[in-house]
Amino acid sequence: MANRPQPQFPEPNTEAYWEGVKEGELRYQQCNSCGEIVFYPRQHCPACLSDDLAWKASKGDGTVYTFSVIRQNRMPGFAELGAYSVAYVDLDEGFRMLSSIVGVEDPTKDIHIGQRVAVEFEEQDEGEYPIPVFRPVG
């Protein structure tokens, strides 16, 4: 599948994240004041409310924290898919993101908690932004 909904702009919090995705980079933020890892992207640190955040590039390696395989979704773009996965992935740099696990033969059997995964940027049929998804490694 490559017809996922695209992010929509203007949206000032997530713009730099999606610009990174276009360049093949999975970005997260870190607070320069207190060191907190910040994700989803925003313009302040939720730990100390500082607005002094630095963008960083993740290596894109992580672990499946939890997942579900969706058998029924009436939303266009997903309704026709058959079973597909959603997952929370814990990246090694310390942030958690919602994503999808791809590249498995049977998502109902081949995905498990604790599985090591790596990011890839899935090109879409329409829209300028690829979508970061994860594929099992090793």
Place this chain on the structure above:
Amino acid sequence: MTDRQAAIVGIHEYPLRVAPGVSGMQIKVASIRAALDDAGLSWSDVDALYDAGDGEAGGGLQLAQYLGVHPTIIDTTNVGGSSFEFHAAHALQAIAAGKCKVAVLSYGATSASRRMAIGTGRLGGGGANWRMNMEMPYGSTLISNYAMVKQRHMYEYGTTTEQLAGISMATRRHAMNNPEAVKAMTDLEFVGVNDITEQNVLSSRIVADPLHLLECCMISDGGGAVIIAGADVARNCAKNPVWIIGTGEAVGYVDNGSDITTSAAAQSGPIAFGEAGITPDDIDIAMIYDSFSITVAVCLEDLGFCAKGEAGDFVAGGRLAYDNDAAKLAINTDGGGLSSNHPGMRGIFLLIEAARQLRGESHSQVEGAKLAVAHGNGGMLASIHTGGTVILAKD
């Protein structure tokens, strides 16, 4: 606020779960009228309006106009399915502060008649939005969010679907005692309107792994109303007052490194129990928002009815049924969202059935019930959600 300052004095549950040609607003008005009758109060007594301002029903400011009232308190808090527990908490505070005497909470929705795909449809309204920009591309559904909690709970604690099926079994037993729930399941064309077994749950289709169909609430029409009054009014109403003796509110969300199997109830519960000056051991009946089996399991743990990770054993075999004295606790004695009604935000029914129990009016009456908890879970576990805990007591 442990003094008995405000009580539920009137309740009504709209009887139909399929009500084509009726609007949510009309359901609210019919329910308010019946709940005032139940209390022995009249329209002119009402001076506070609480409404979740939801969807097609219209509400909030519109509701005041539609009803034709000029309340001194208007509160349009919408925190999803837990809105009504928040409303009850706020009504207690307003009454205690002397701002009002008779508060009306109401709800009405026709989600079944409008064929709303609540659990399996599009999340969010689209458009540029901080969080939606990060989540929309992945096609998660309301059900898949709860499913991810169940998945992690199974992984961490060895919880099984066989165990959690006990929640669906107990609520179905209660529903079979409730003629309105039986009619609901009949009208909504349930495959089997009868008691269910672990095997029925296990063999029902998977909607989003690892959640089976019989672990998911129905989508129905429906609604209801609750009247909350100050002590001086409550003592002179038609029915025995059901006192609000403790409330707690909290929000929860997924964060880096957070434990997805712990809900906002872990915060709202202790606040409410502390205010009431009682412990979960004292509670006879628990109305826990049963959007899904896992919602009940997680909230029972977080409220302190069992330790984290032990809900599987605690609910197994349908042991939280109304007539199991060994369990010392019964849940969702109306049949719950799983088997009686779920128009989208069923928090009001938790208050209504808890009040019925403390009045001795339930179809699955727990003999001698004195203390109840109603816990609403709004939004979505595994995402942004709320917990609203209300502790109720009879005289």
